[in-house]
């Protein structure tokens with residue numbers, strides 16, 4: 001799959017993408033809301049391999065795409081839309097971006113294209129997502145996309161020596177403005 005937006009190209013991962021992913025996933029700003037305290041070459045190779053394996057699934061229920069700049073092709077992050085089964089009318093979305101590119105609307109732009117795909121071509125009824133409650137940038141991106149807060153799981157994650165709350169977000173087909 002390949003999706004083009006105003007400034008981005010969302011494309012399938014290739015095996016040669018891991019160094020670009022490693023470069024940004026090692027950044028402490030990126031790592032803040034993940035259980036990882038660092039990333040290694042083998043860890044990131046496995047991370048990218050997971051997306052390559054998903055490309056072979058039939059039916060293809062999970063699309064985790066590299067976010068690249070339309071201008072120059074640099075890989076700046078990734079975003080995904082995932083269904084549990086072919087007949088499932090709900091998909092889960094997620095995104096991450098190199099800190100060098102935060103705050104420029106790229107996550108919103110990429111994820112908007114995935115939601116368009118979900119409610120458009122796939123005919124979904126519901127799109128959902130979740131994030132660590134303290135992750136203000138992620139909360140803002142989800143709310144900017146129109147997702148509504150549906151729940152808060154209190155202290156359901158434990159990493160980096162403390163408990164974290166998780167927020168659940170959802171968006172219905174008739175709430176989406178393409």
Ligand SMILES: CC(C)(COP(=O)(O)OP(=O)(O)OC[C@H]1O[C@@H](n2cnc3c(N)ncnc32)[C@H](O)[C@@H]1OP(=O)(O)O)[C@@H](O)C(=O)NCCC(=O)NCCS
Pocket residue numbers: 029030033094095096097098099101102103104105106107108109130131132135136137138140141144
């Ligand atoms: C979450 C993330 C993808 C947002 O990417 P982004 O491209 O900067 O987001 P956008 O530019 O589209 O902005 C979305 C909103 O987040 C806000 N935002 C972006 N970076 C922010 C930051 N560091 N702190 C606070 N708000 C921030 C923007 O101002 C915007 O809100 P607004 O509409 O009120 O102005 C990015 O911060 C990231 O990759 N974080 C690490 C990985 C991660 O946490 N992924 C999500 C897992 S659930």
